[in-house]
Amino acid sequence: MDITNLESNIPRKGVRTRFAPSPTGYMHVGNLRTALYAYLLAKHHNGTFILRIEDTDQTRFVEGSTEIIYKTLAETGLHYDEGPDVGGPVGPYTQSERRELYKHYADLLVEKGAAYHDEGAIRMRMPTEGTTTVHDMIFGEITVQNDTLDDMVLLKSDGMPTYNFANVVDDHLMGITHVMRGDEYLASAPKYNLLYEAFGWEIPQYVTVSQIMRDAQHKFSKRHGDPTYDDLLQRGYLKEAVLNYVALLGWSPGGEREIFTLPELVEVFDISGISKSGAIFDHDKLKHFNSEYIKAMTPEAFAELARPYIDQAVKTADISRTAIAEILQPRCEVLSDIPEKIGFFNQLPNYSTELYVHKKSKTDEQVSLDMLKAVLTPLETIVWTTDAMSSALTDLATELGVKNATVMWPLRIAVSGQTVTPGGAVELCWILGRDETLRRIRLGIAMLER
RNA sequence: GGCCCGUUGGUCAAGCGGUUAAGACUCCGCCCUUUCACGGCGGCAUCACGAGUUCGAAUCUCGUACGGGUCACCA
Numbered sequence: 078m079d080i081t082n083l084e085s086n087i088p089r090k091g092v093r094t095r096f097a098p099s100p101t102g103y104m105h106v107g108n109l110r111t112a113l114y115a116y117l118l119a120k121h122h123n124g125t126f127i128l129r130i131e132d133t134d135q136t137r138f139v140e141g142s143t144e145i146i147y148k149t150l151a152e153t154g155l156h157y158d159e160g161p162d163v164g165g166p167v168g169p170y171t172q173s174e175r176r177e178l179y180k181h182y183a184d185l186l187v188e189k190g191a192a193y194h195d196e197g198a199i200r201m202r203m204p205t206e207g208t209t210t211v212h213d214m215i216f217g218e219i220t221v222q223n224d225t226l227d228d229m230v231l232l233k234s235d236g237m238p239t240y241n242f243a244n245v246v247d248d249h250l251m252g253i254t255h256v257m258r259g260d261e262y263l264a265s266a267p268k269y270n271l272l273y274e275a276f277g278w279e280i281p282q283y284v285t286v287s288q289i290m291r292d293a294q295h296k297f298s299k300r301h302g303d304p305t306y307d308d309l310l311q312r313g314y315l316k317e318a319v320l321n322y323v324a325l326l327g328w329s330p331g332g333e334r335e336i337f338t339l340p341e342l343v344e345v346f347d348i349s350g351i352s353k354s355g356a357i358f359d360h361d362k363l364k365h366f367n368s369e370y371i372k373a374m375t376p377e378a379f380a381e382l383a384r385p386y387i388d389q390a391v392k393t394a395d396i397s398r399t400a401i402a403e404i405l406q407p408r409c410e411v412l413s414d415i416p417e418k419i420g421f422f423n424q425l426p427n428y429s430t431e432l433y434v435h436k437k438s439k440t441d442e443q444v445s446l447d448m449l450k451a452v453l454t455p456l457e458t459i460v461w462t463t464d465a466m467s468s469a470l471t472d473l474a475t476e477l478g479v480k481n482a483t484v485m486w487p488l489r490i491a492v493s494g495q496t497v498t499p500g501g502a503v504e505l506c507w508i509l510g511r512d513e514t515l516r517r518i519r520l521g522i523a524m525l526e527r
Numbered sequence: 528g529g530c531c532c533g534u535u536g537g538u539c540a541a542g543c544g545g546u547u548a549a550g551a552c553u554c555c556g557c558c559c560u561u562u563c564a565c566g567g568c569g570g571c572a573u574c575a576c577g578a579g580u581u582c583g584a585a586u587c588u589c590g591u592a593c594g595g596g597u598c599a600c601c602a
Contacts, residue, residue, distance in 0.1 A: 099602055134601055198600050216532070225530055225598080233600040240602045264531055264597040287533080287595090294594065322539095325551090329540055333550045352533095352540080355595070359538045362552045372565085408564045438562070470561080485561040497563040504561095 080178050086167060088252040092124030095253050096150070096157070097244070099131045100142030104149045104306040106297060106358065107259065107289045110323045114286060115257040116155045117324075117346035124254075128160030129247060130171040133237045143171075149306055153320050154339045159251075167251045172243050179238035182246050182276070183231045191275040197234030201242075201272065203227065209267040213283040214255075215351050221267045229268055241265060245272045248281055257284040284348055288355040289326055297358050309363075313386070313412030318367040327356040336369055368410040379406045386415035391423045400508045404500035421493045422508065425517055428494035430524050435496075438482035445487035446525040449518050451477060452488055456506070456515060463507045470503065491521030 096112040098104075119126040128150065132138055147162060149155075159165025169175055183199045186192035192201045203226040210220040231242040238246070248256055263285050273280045289297040297303045304312065309319050317338070324342055325335060329350045337345065371379060380402035387398050387405075401419055409415060420426070433445035440448070455469040474484045489502035492514055498505060506514040 097602095101602085131602070137601070196600085200600090219531065221530065227598075230600045235600075237600085239600070244602090259596095260532075261596060261602085267531095285532095290595090296595085325539070327539090331541065333541085335539095335551060350541095354533050356540090357538060359552065362539065365552055407566095435562075467561085474561095481561050489562060495563095499564080501561045501563090 080181050083167075083178070083250050087250060088125070088166060091254075092119050092122040093127065093252050093254050094119040094124065094257060095127040095129050095248070095251065096155075097129045097131050097247075097258075098146055099134065100138055100146065102139035102142050102145070103299060104145055105299065106304070106306055106309070106319075106323060109149065109153070109306050109320075110289065110326065111257055111259060111286060112150065112155055113153075113320060113324055113342075114284075114328065114346075114348075114351070115255075116157075117342055118255055118257065118284070118348060120343040121346045125158045126155070127165070127251060127253070128157040128170060129251070130161055131240065131243065132171060132173045133240060133243055135173075135235070135237065145307070153316055172238070172247065175243070175247070176236060176238075178250075179232060179243055179246060180236065183238070183242070186231065186275055189275065192231060195228075195230075198230050199232040200228040200230050201268075201275070203229070203268070203271065209270055211266040211270055211283065213263070213266065213285050214348055215285050215353060216260075216263065219263070219266065223267075226268055226271070231272075241268060242272070245269050249273070249276070249278045253281055255282045255284050257286060260285050260287050284351070286351060287327055287353060289323075290355045290357045292357060296355070303358070311413075313414065314363065314367050315370045315382075315412075318363070318370040321370070322363045322366040326358065327352050336366075364410045371409050371412075372407060374406070376403055376406060383409070383412060383415060386412050387419065390416035390418075390420045393423060395510060396422055397508060400504075401499075404504050404508075408499055418499050421495060421498070422505075425492075425520070426494040428490070432490045432494070432496055433487055433521075433525065435486050438486035439480060440483055440486050442525055444483065445490070446522060448479075448484050448487045449491055449522050449525070452484065453515065453518060453522075456511065456518070461507065461511050463503050466503045466506060487521070488518070492517045 094115040096115050098108055098112075116126045118124075128146070130143055130146070143161070150157060157163065159167070159170060161170040183192060186201065187194065187199060190202075192199050204223040207223050208220050209223055209226075210218055212218055229241055230239050232238055266283060266285075270280055291297045291301060291303050295301060299305050306319065310316060320339065321337055324337065329352070330337070330345045330347075331350055374382070380399050383402045383405060384398060387401050391398070391401065401422065405415060405418065409418075430442055434441050451473060452470065455473060456466070459465045459469050470484055470488070471481050474481045477484075485502040489498060489505060490496070492502065492505050492509055500508075509517070
């Protein structure tokens with residue numbers, strides 16, 4: 078690595094932002110949001126988005142972490158223009174490969190008298206009087222007394238830089254114009270300013286984003302059982318829905334619209350919509366976003382996506398996966414809910430005849446028994462299409478002088494064994510096929526006659 | 528504890544000195560209907576508190592309360 082012409086290589090054009098995660102083994106939802114905002118800020122201004130891996134803590138490195146970072150950014154569409162695996166003009170983009178450079182800059186500060194050696198480490202000398210004021214694009218001006226600042230370690234005794242030091246050096250050398258990070262760093266920002274000043278470097282714009290919270294007093298964290306990005310995918314959330322939801326957690330486009338594709342977010346993103354206070358992660362609202370994305374899919378795309386979940390519950394080959402997907406799509410919030418919703422297709426569950434009692438449909442056990450018997454004849458003979466079944470059953474209701482629901486409710490109970498089902502009686506019967514439908518109805522009759 | 532930051536319904540939030548204080552999620556009701564759902568309509572519910580400034584404050588100032596962050600050779 079040639080460290081002699083680093084300064085002259087610094088890009089000076091346009092907005093440059095970076096996502097700088099540590100390889101800790103998983104993608105925290107808050108990290109994903111920070112990455113998203115940094116991406117949106119850069120792309121909104123036709124700027125450059127950079128990935129930098131901050132692996133200066135050797136003890137915390139987790140194998141496979143960088144792959145998770147690459148994978149997540151790739152599948153969410155947060156494509157970076159420069160990074161460890163794609164290269165770029167100001168690399169390397171992994172901090173452990175930049176060791177000598179940090180040493181060089183730490184030594185420089187020692188020469189200038191701004192830093193000193195201390196038990197194998199190098200510390201920055203902080204001023205003991207006066208104040209330092211930080212300008213943050215979200216929080217405004219923050220002023221602190223310099224005597225509250227400790228002499229921070231720049232280079233650890235193992236030769237690795239601290240986060241604080243590496244971050245400042247790299248952000249400068251990589252020409253970062255807007256530094257986006259979580260508010261846990263806000264208190265350290267004055268120190269960063271002092272570091273920039275000690276080098277005589279221009280201070281970038283700070284864009285400090287508040288935390289994502291689990292509740293009012295705890296931040297959202299894997300440690301406390303909150304899901305990571307991958308956990309959410311495993312729970313049946315779509316990556317587009319997660320990204321869209323997370324975009325609106327702590328940021329608002331201002332209008333009433335909530336559903337945005339990534340390119341649309343790029344278009345409307347503005348840091349003035351970023352809020353100062355923490356935002357509590359609301360699983361219900363994420364579900365809502367997910368169901369919106371599911372409903373917006375083409376039936377074909379949904380059928381393909383739902384297929385593995387349907388196969389988990391439905392084992393017999395003669396049941397149409399496509400038909401199940403079709404009735405599932407408008408009433409599916411989370412993919413992983415699918416198996417329990419449709420298990421009855423595979424096997425009729427044990428159910429109580431109390432389910433046949435439904436006031437609104439004007440059914441009780443006796444009425445249901447009559448209806449199930451009445452329904453048998455038409456179902457044995459008609460053409461097995463939903464249209465034919467539907468008209469045969471409504472005709473039957475008319476003939477018997479009862480509400481449609483009085484016929485449909487017992488039938489749906491008999492074929493599904495549950496009060497809540499995806500799809501109505503006709504759809505369920507059609508999917509089950511004539512033989513199985515008749516078998517289940519006769520079983521229902523037997524139960525009611527007992 | 529010191530320092531820093533924050534506070535609009537249960538949650539996400541709009542609001543930038545004059546509004547009937549948007550919208551979304553949740554919950555509830557009604558309608559539609561072949562059940563649940565979907566869809567449609569409607570409803571409950573918010574400016575943490577107290578002083579100022581002002582003709583007028585959710586919006587500005589100060590204080591209080593509550594919450595968070597930080598005070599590592601972790602990031």
